[in-house]
Amino acid sequence: MTESSPPRRPTMEDVAEVAGVSRGTVSRVLNGGHYVSPDASAAVQRAIRKTGYVVNQHARSLVTQRSDSVAFILSDPQDRLFEDPNFNILLKGCTQALAERDITLLLTVAGTQEDRKRVGRWVTAGHVDGVLLVSEHAGSPLIGELRSRGLPIVAAGRPIGHEREISYVAADDRDGARQMVSHLRSRGYRTIGIITGPVDTPGGVDRLAGYHDVLGRSDKKLIVHGDYSQASGAAAMEELLRRVPDIDAVFVCSDLMALGALAALQRAGKRVPEDIAIGGFDDSKAAVSSTPQLTTIRQDFTRVSTEMVRLLLDSIGTDTRSAVILPTELVIRDST
Template sequence: MVLPSDRRRPTIRDVADVAGVSHGTVSRVINGGKWVSEDARAAVEDAIKTTGYTVSHAARSLATGRAGSVAFLLTEPQHLLFADPTFALLLRGATEALAQRDMTLVLLIAEDPSQYANIERYVRAGHVDGVLLVSSHESNPLLASLTAAGVPTVCSGVPLGDRAHVPTVSVDEEASARAMTRYLLDRGFERIAVITGPNDTPGGRFRLVGFRDEMGDRFDPALVEQDVYSSDAGAAAMTRLLERAPDIDAVFAASDVMAVGAIAALRKAGRRVPEDVAVAGFDDSGLAATADPPLTTMRQPWAEISSRMVEILLDSIAGIERDPVMLPTTLVIRDSA
């Protein structure tokens, strides 16, 4: 069989000739069609490598009416993309999942309301086929605007408010917080404080609910701090807690980033971790294992969260409705608690 000349670009028909299938079968494989046998798919994939064929995204867009890309939308200050490793983990996982489908990820950051309109115009203009929303605040209008415009959108975490129609991939925030709180109680700690995120975010609100429910009659509102997810915020919150309740013997920080800040504040105050105050985190984002001391934390399945978000978004783009997905977390015990 004659392969295409090096002087012209290989075509779908060249791939079909080498694979011994119809060009329609090649097209279905390239565009993610489901009605292809495993043998035919393998033959087409081998032929693509043999011929050096590459997909023309412009041609595909004209043929399908799709952009061949999706947006990774972060509605947080830009520096958090680098300061909070959870966002980087989701970004990497989504990029890898889309690359397997020959699609592109576009990073969009809407830091404040002045940027919302630009993001909405860009998305509604068809530059992307859908949106992976990786952070949501109850007061943020972007999610409602996107869904009202019919833009396929999938959320990481269950958004607050009346958003039942939005597909989500999440962990059970309340149950996870209860599990960590129960672990600290079972270790014999009595004055347990909590540092959690903003109350208008699902993690901030539901992790506090789980902590409060598990503490029961032992819950003390004076041992609660809520702030943004950052190391500086965790340190400031820990300092305020120590001023109000110097007898704290454990703290549950509802993110690893906050936990690291809390440890820094405890050391500054002359407290040892875990000898004087135990510290637990949430996420197991990579930061936990390298912290000093290594953090006891709740592990979120980051790779599965991002891959499932991509899977559900592509189904939504294809008009297939999907139920919400809730994934389990795992208690990881290290030296800090």
């Protein structure tokens, strides 16, 4: 019946036998080739090729106490990050940066309380050497749990309330907002509103702060909160038109919300930018798919992801902590 059971996977012992050396020598060749004679090394290389040997990662991890893997943990109660176009860029960037270094990316979600417990146990089981944390909201309770396990963590975006404890990489939200609002003012717009992100996200608070930096304490009526979704952008725009009929510019804190705002303005019979200017944030695909194309703030998520990986790998072992703030840039198109 089971006459052709799959051939046993070759072990280091097999390689050693073929090469005519000891297991220890094979291991040394595999781990940098120090203290190995050229002859022995060559024999081992040959034997590895002949046997098709591949190291058993579990056996190695058991002794080295390292897994050569890192976790990419999505901590978002709504799972909304999966729909965020920026999330994709981040995930893609991290996956590739890690693959280049032969490090495995383990993806996991921790939305519910129960998930968080599972992830805590899982991380402790030795699966990973460090954690890349992406969370939509502030004060993710996961941070405390992970910290208590002593694992290196790097967050995407400023981890509100934990800036001192863990490393993070963020785009300069506040300065980006300043650039946009200054731009609107320099174009001659006078009544400048803002549609913010959720106030428990760094993008929500920091972009609003940048707006205030330029305009000072502006009229509260000019500030409406959205949740980064297109629908919320439309609703917020309608609210602004109701509150301030003569509004002539709006800084919308994400391109996706700006799309919603654009649609709402169209329905209200307003022309952009003749009647009202719209500035976005992200410089995503949405910014160039709309009519008119959006003036927006570029943040480079590919760069964020490579910096996150670099920071994490640096901190594994050394336990250093740092924050990297990447510049943002105004991109002028047709909506302002």
